[in-house]
Amino acid sequence: MTDPSTAERARIARAYYDALDAGDYDRLADLxxxxxxxxxxxxxxxxxxxxxxxxxxxxxxxDTTHVVEAVYPAGPGVAVRGRLLDADGDALFAFVDVFDVADGRITELETYAATDG
Structure with missing residues (x-):
């Protein structure tokens, strides 16, 4: 396995949310x-x-949108802090996702969520 650069890890994490929000499940599977x-x-x-x-x-x-507030790509993986919004733009919850990436693909994802908006 090859370890991707910090920029590549950040790109892959952002592409994950883009695929989910677009309902592009083939692209999601490729990631x-x-x-x-x-x-x-x-x-x-x-x-x-x-x-x-x-x-x-x-x-x-x-019908949701992930608002990425910060990406932290330095380290063995990449962490992302953000909020999940419904179709009206109301916050469903805040989250922190921690991705492990190898060979250009996400291998593991640990999600921490707070439901207090």
């Missing part, structure tokens, strides 16, 4: 390693296909 794992407060997703299927077919609100 994730086959063995991708996401850990979040309410559940764990194991495998790229399972995660993409949830995002495409099962998540309760799909």
């Amino acid at each position: 994730l390693a086959p063995g991708f794992v996401q850990r979040r407060p309410d559940r764990i997703f194991e495998g790229r296909d399972r995660f993409v299927a949830f995002m495409r077919d099962e998540r309760p609100i799909t």
